[in-house]
Structures are given as C-alpha cells and as structure tokens.
Amino acid sequence: MNDSSRVVVTGMGWITPLGFSLEEVWSKLTSASSGMQPITRFDASTFPTTFAAEVKDYDFSEYVRDTSIHETAALNSRFALGAARQAWGQAGLDDSGDLDRSRIGIYLGAGEGVLDTENYLRTNLSAWDPTARAVDGSRWIASALQLMNASREIEQEPNMPIAHLAREFGVTGPAFNCLTACAASTQAIGEACDIISRGEADAMISGGTHTMIHPLGVTGFNRLTALSTYDGDPAEASRPFDRTRGGFVMGEGSGIVILESLEHARSRGATPLAEIIGYGSSCDAFRITDIQPDGRGAAAAMEMALAQAGIDPHNVVDGRPPIDYVSAHGTGTQENDSIETRAIKRVFGELAPSIPMSSIKSMMGHLIAAAGSVELITCILAIRNGELPPTRNLHNPDDDLDLDYVPNVSRKAVVDTCLSNNFGFGGQNDTLIVTRFVE
C-alpha cells in the first residue's frame, strides 16, 4: 500500500459531558468518572427518565474566529465547531500555509438540530381542531409564522453542521452527512477514509455531533423503553455488561478527527497520531426494533474491517491476540450487550476472552450519532497512553457475558491495535480498526 492510500489521523478533538480537552476527558475516563446528572435542559422531573449526561458550561465562542458567522448555529453545530477547532489545531493545519482547501472535505455523522419544542407544540395546539382530530392548516401557518423562527427551523437540518465547519475552516472538498442513528459517525469516518484512499480528497474533517436531550427526544427513547429509568444515583444508571443493566443513558456532544492521506500528512510535516487500517459496514436486514439475535450483522461488519486490515482474528502473534482492545458499542441495554458479546465470540472464537473490551458509555453516556467518533478517539488515546478505560458500574456478572470487560478500574496495557464497534437502531453496523502508526 502506498502513502496516498494509507489514511492517518493527525488531529482529534471533542466536546463531551466529561469535558472539552483530550487530557481532561481521558483522565476522567481512566478514573471511571461519571457525567450523569439530573437533566437541566428542561423539566424532566416527571419523565420516566430524569437524568442524562449533559455538556455543561460550554462556550463555543472560545473555539471560533468570529461568532457572528455562527450566531444561529444549533447546539449540535456548536459542539462540532469546538471539537473541530481542537482537531484542526492539533493537526497543525493553521500552520500549513499553502493548503489546497478544495482538496479537504467533510464527512460527518451529525444528528439533527434541536427542535424548538415550546413554539412548535404551542403552534400545533393553537391550531388543534378536536372535532376533526386534526390541526387546521390556516390557523397552523398563521401561528407558525408568528411563533417560530426561521433560523431555528433551518438549523435543524442535519447538514447544517457541515455548513458551519466549511465556513469556519474554508474547506470546499467532498461533503457528506450520514445519519444511521448510533452508527453514524463510525460510518462517516470509514467512508471518509475511503474517499481519501481513492484520491478524491487529501484530507477530511470527520466525526459526529448530536444531542437528543430535549423533551421529544427523551420521550421517543422512553417510549421505546431503550433508556435507563434507574431510580438511584444517576452515576450508576449506565451499566453495560452488568446483569442488572437496564437501558442506555443519553449523552451529547461531538468528536472530530482530521483524516489525511499519509502522503499529504508527510508533505506538510504533520505527525500521524494513528492509522485507520480497517472499516467494515453491514446491515442486519432483520426487524425494525430488534437486533439479529445471532449477532450476524455485527460480526459481518467486524469481519469486513478485519479483512480490509489484513488481520486474521484467530491468529496469536508473539503471545498476543490479534486485537489489543475493543471499544464496545456497549449501550447497557439487555439486548445489545448480549448480542455484541455473541458477535465478538463469533468473530474471535476462543481468543475472544483474551481481548479486553469496555464501554465508555458507562461514564460519558450515549452520544447517539456522535458515539462512534468519541469512541474512536478513545481508542487512539488508549494506544498513545498504554491504558484501557474501564466499564463503570459492572458489579454483577451475567452468566452469558463472560468476556473481559475491564470492570470498574482502568488498566495499563500495551495497546497497538483497537477495534471500535457501533450499531444503529435500524440495523446498520459499523466497525473501524485503528493502529499505532509506524513508517
């Protein structure tokens, strides 16, 4: 493989419930800190779920050149701007004078912007005709034009974070946004790598951003009974791989990476932080609500990524398993954690128990579309720091879940190659494999 088709990560950044810098969040993750607290964004006190991992005290103006060009940006775009500024800075792109910005693209897995719940519901109710059991169109549009706001509506379009990043960094290359629920940002990064490998761009800003911590977002997941409704300390609510796990906890935020062809990184003297060597994507094609119970789809994504990386999942090299760490999707729902465990066993066979795997959703919550991006960054920090983040709140082993989930306490380890999984509601499965960069 030549330098133009190898893809390296040269910058990373995130805005998360556990903090806003690589170092701060890493120290929280390795000390098993939790970001879950009662919801402050709206009055959720009577909801089945009253807590989430919110991003607090975040001021995006510290991260942009000129806030006026982003003044209407929704929270998801603001998160992405902060994460991208860090990544862009770490990659040293500001110091690379003669960048061809038409050769730098963007591929995000960004969620939609936040609904203007109050004015939306007020408009609907003011136009409600109880006899017809329908809203009256004329009353609705009259109310809507009075109450709702053009920018708040348009900024909800899921391609708006791309528009803001393009504006901030002046990049005009290939631009995509995908939204495959919880798999979105992993898929975005995988496809961005392919765009670079094929020579369609020299570099890509990639990752995800999302928040669904708003009344109808929490409502939607509560109705699906996917969220934890734990009534004790919120910090104990997310319990991936524990027998008593009872659903996921919502998080919010953004993770952004700068991906570059090795050739481009080299030409401008950038330091590769890691190399992406494998990407796999599959679809369950099973049921709207349920995951394929054998873990067929999840396994197919992992196998495709391993094949692209040229890694034999059954091969022990120098006494070590083929993968040093798996960043699990690990949502903390009964179904996901069982099936993901089954899929790992299906792929790695008898080596599965020797591969440590943890879920940072136990601490950071589930960033939905952005989950994969912060989890990939976690993998790269694990490689660079030689330490694995734990799965918090894992106290009650489940008989069928018998892998090494790095329970409760972080672990020092030699980490060269990591595999990161994300699976979306709707059946999309995505896997990335990232490795220590060597010439």
Place this chain on the structure above:
Amino acid sequence: MNSNRSHTSRTSRRVLITGSGPITAFGLGIEPLWEAVLEGRTGIRAIERFDASDFAVPFAGVLPRDGFDVRKIVPKSYRKATKVMARDTELAVGAAAVAVSDAGLLTRASEPESEPTYPPARTGCHIGAGLIAADVDELTLATSTSTTADGEFDIADWGENGMGNLTPLWLLKYLPNMLACHVTIIHDCQGPSNTITCAEASSGLSLGESRRVISRGHADLCLSGGAESKINPMGMLRQQFAGRLAEVGPDVDPARIVRPYASDAAGGVLGEGGGILVLEALECARDRGIEPIAEFAGFGSSQAMASDSMGLLYDERDRSVVDAIGAALRSAGCGPDDVDAILPLGSGIPEMDDVDARAIKAVFGDRAARIPLITLVPYIGLCGAGLGAIAVSLAAQCLREQRLPARIGVEDAGAHGLDSGPAEARDADLSRVLVFTTSLGGQNVAILLERWKGDWDR
C-alpha cells in the same frame, strides 16, 4: 504491532445502472414520468392532504390520491410494518419495489419465494433522506391531553401521563435511516447501508457512495437513491422560511409556477417523491445477462462556503459547483466537450438558477449556450432528498431512448443565455448526460451518465 498484517489492495470496478424506480407526482416507475415529460404535462397540483391555502404556495408535486398504496406493494407478511412508516419511507419502499423489478432481480420479497439473484451480504443499500417531520395530527392529538388551563403545553403532565398516548415505536417513524431500514428488511440487503442527509444533494451523494462501495468490492449491487415528502405543514414551513418557494394565489396555472432560468423566475414549488436505482458491478451484470440502462461513469462532490450564519447565502457558490462537475468529468475520463445534455437543479429560485448558469458557463465556455438543459422541477417540484435520484433516472432514460423531454414553465429563452427556453420533446444524439444538484446547506453533487453501447470489455 502485528507482524502478519497485509493490506488488501483496493479494487476499482465499473458500475452500471440496471434498474430504475422513480416515484413521482405521476406515480410509480419511469413510464408515467417519461410519458408526462414527452407530452409536457406537469404533475404540480393543488394540495388536498391538508388545508394549505394560506401557505406561500398551496400547490405541490403530490402523488394522486389513488396513485400509490404501500400496503399493496410490500409482501403480505410485512403489511403490519407499514403502520410505522412515515410518508418518506412509503415512497422509498415503493421506489425500491419498482427498481428491483425493473432490474429483473429476485429478492426476499419476490413471490413466489425463490433464491435471490444476489447473496444478501453482497447487496448494499444507500437511501438519502430528509429531516422527517412528525405527523402533526398524531403528535398534537397526543399532546392535547397535556395542557394547562390556558391551553399551554404542560410538560409535567406529559412526562407523567401524556407521552403514553404515543405509540411505543413513534420515534422510529422519524429516524432518517428508517427508509433504508425498511427497504433492507424487505429485500434482505445485508451489505453496507447508509443514509445520507444533505437535503437536495442526498440522492446524488448516496448514488456516489454506492458506486464507491461497489468499486472497492464491499458489495456487488446496491439499491440506491433517496426519497422525501415535505408535503406537511412543518416541511413546507421550513422551505418557506428558507425563501425557496414561489408565492402564488389559488388561481395560478400549476404548470407556470416554476420557471427555471426565466427572467421572471420567482421561486420553487415542493414535491414528494424519490427514486431508487439498481447499481451493479459491470462483471456481475454481464454474468447474469442483464442489459444496462446506462453506465454510471463519473461522480464528484463539493461544499460551498456560506456567507451567512444560516447557510442560505453563498459567496461564489458556482466555483464549488464547478469543482464538483470537474471531479465528475475527471473520474469518467472525460472533458466538457463530451457532455451532450445537462440536467441541473433548475429550481426556478433566481439565486439558485444563477449559480447553475454561472457554473455551466464556467465549465463549458462557448458551448454553454448550445448544450440542451433538461428541466425537471416544473414537472414534479423540489422533492428534497429524493430529487437527485429522479433526475438520474430521467437522464438515464434520455440516454436509452435518445430523446430529450419537453421544457415547460417558461415562455422565452430566459435570462441566462442558455438552451433552457420552451421546447417540445425531440430526438437527440446523446452519449453523455451530466446531472448536478446543489443543496440548501451547500453540498454540491455531479454525476455523469454514459450511454450503454454494449462495450462490456472497454
């Protein structure tokens, strides 16, 4: 470091269009659309689904009321699941059924039950989608029991009681990846599946992604395209807020609302619809002996930089459109002289028409005025995430039939000096057609289609 790592080489394969499934105001499939554009008959009509009389434009490219029933399209065993489909998903499911049949494929949905043409794991699915608005009547009915004495929403009661009024699967109607979710389940597509959400560019970007996935060898065949319906109060409001709609009264001639490139162009009109195409690796299509509709020869995409916070205004947007077109031509190994017709966005929104026109002139220079433009929006409206796939289906049909559609909506040659004035349907010698779409949000996508002449071994 694992010492046994060996990178697999990335393959590059030619990709063909072997099935076409547009769903438009004219109904399901390419035939009714083709017939309408040859006759010059618009599908824009008055909106009857709700009272839209006080909206900017109470017309849209909607399917006729009896035009399409998704329950009749899905396998019997899947009928129950149609209850949790948003309109956008219904459209995608309909389009996919037509595309699969047009390509002569057997899938899990085929009756009688038979071995699928392709192994499910080699079949991908990429369906672009929009920001799907919740059904306003369903949501408001649910919230109407959680109100205070003065009629305001009572969030405390909603949390405790009201939300129980919503069906448990309510959220799943509105996740954009539900279009692909249903289609992949119905046809058993277990390969890579993605949902691109870049407004009007979504379809084209999805087609480009399918091409890339096939080209790198992760699938042999993809169902690809997009679908959307903004024909609901919230969907229409957002477009009205974005200043993209014409403002007309109830007495207007529906065929004259959208006037692409005309000096009196005054805004767009919405439509519902979409399209799924079957994209197939050349050697696989050859092996099963299917005659392709056209070759998917080139693809390019780019992003414009907005000059306002909301992403509505762009400085020199045409330059980024030129980049996307240039990339599409290069990836096909072609130059501007190889293009015989163009299907641009052609929205009739003056600012966007201006972008199209400048880009066409920048790429094609002196030839710009002589390349026939195909204008689609006056027939079906702006179908959001579904528009680009319909455009590609139509362009492929033009190549196959060696004919150009009639141009309607306009009365004179227009303001831009392009070949965009009124025209009847006509025969034409077409080797390559360029399709390009620009989105609200700044994404640009260009696709070059090539006439299929049977050159399997080029």
